Amino acid sequence: MDLDDIAGRLGVPAEEIARVDRLAGGRPSAPLPDRADAPALLDRLAVRPDDAEEIMAGWPDPGSELWTPELRWLLDRSIALVRADLGGYEWLTPGPELPRDRGPAWRHLYVYAYLALTGVVLDYHRAHGVPEAVSWATLADLGRNLAVDRRMNREGWPVMQAWLTLHVRGGLYELGRLQHHRGDGTIGLHIPDAGPLTPEAISASLDEGRAFFPRHFPDETYTxxxxxxxxxxxxxxxxxxxxxxxxxxxDRFTLDAYEEPEGVDADLEVRRFVFRTLTTPLDRLPRDTVLQRAIVDHLRSGRHWQWRRGTFPI
Known part of the structure; x- marks a missing residue:
């Protein structure tokens, strides 16, 4: 298919389609699970029934009128793009943001890619001796993110579609309360929406990470x-x-000197994680907790939040 024609039919910039084609190249894709097996897989990935129903309604069956040739091309090549970086841990966008109001195939194209790559990354986990319980706990972040996106009235997905490529490339592992992200000399910590951030839960997760990476990635050194x-x-x-x-x-961290992060608006990220909305006016946001009141009062005073980085020794 002509790349410019694909871009035009999808309504996305031509350079984004060219990027997908370049990164995927002629590399292999991966098949989706059989439709009959999909409900059980979605359940294991913690996908809620309402999201699972939408995903099944848009399933890319052969001959489905929901799936135009350009959508099938993008699904195939986005799977190949992500699969080509199996074992990678850098941020990776699987493809262009799509107009998700055009139906389930458009809304969940990158979910179908995730499902196709689940088997690929499970093989990668097995090759590294990763326990099955860790594999499924990690991959179940799909359901969590879909639920958050629904709460956010579909505002959250553009970030999530790139975030979730970490899971299906073997770049990130959920170990107790925290997600541990492989990197260059450091293990990056992420905090999923999964209950209180108690010191005891954090310490237990850190101990898991200290044991996990030397055991399963002995060629990588983390300090x-x-x-x-x-x-x-x-x-x-x-x-x-x-x-x-x-x-x-x-208190665990020593902060790096502050630098304005490129491509990250801390005020928006605070809204995303605390209120699960990016567009609700400040005077309509809830003020039920100390944290919620702090966020709103800080912004209403004309001040801004900061995205900060910090480290501490393993």
Whole structure:
């Protein structure tokens, strides 16, 4: 198919289709699971029934009128693009953002890619001796992200479609309360929406990480844990008590000197994670918790939140 024609039919920039074609090249894709097996797989990936129903309704069956040739091309090549970087751990966008209001095939194209790659990454995990329980806990972040996206009225997916490529490339592992992200000399820590951030849960997860990576990735050397998040913004200390879970989490880290992060708007990220909305006006956001009141009051005063990075030795 002509790349410019594909871009035009999808309504996306031609350079984004050219990027997919270049990175995927002639590399192999991966098949989706059989339709009959999909409900059980979606359940294991913690996909809620309402999201699972949509995914099944848009399933890319042969001959489905929902799937135009350009959509099938993008699905095939985005799978190949991500598969080509199996074992990678850098941020990777699987393809262009699509107009998701055009139906389930458009809305969930990158979910179908994730499902196709699940078998590929499970083989990668087995080759590294990763326990099956860790594999499925990690991959079940799909359901969590779909649920968050639904709560956000579909505002959250453009970030999530790139985030989830880490899971199906073997770049990230959920070990207890935290997700541990392979990197260059440091293990990056991410905090999923999975309950209180208690010191005990954090310490247990860190201990899991200390044992996990030498065992399953012995050729990689890690000397520190790292994190980049609005949760490390020291301005939170103006609002939260010293014994709060967030401040005690901050206390573990030595912060890097502040630099404005490229491509990250900390004010938007705070809204994303605390309120699960990017567009609700400040005066309509809830003020039920100390953290919610802190976020709103800080922004209404004309100040801004910071995305900070920090580390501490393993």
């Amino acid at each position: 520190a844990f790292s994190c980049g998040s609005w949760l490390l913004d020291p301005q939170l200390r103006e609002y939260l008590p010293a014994d709060s879970n967030i401040i005690r989490f901050q």
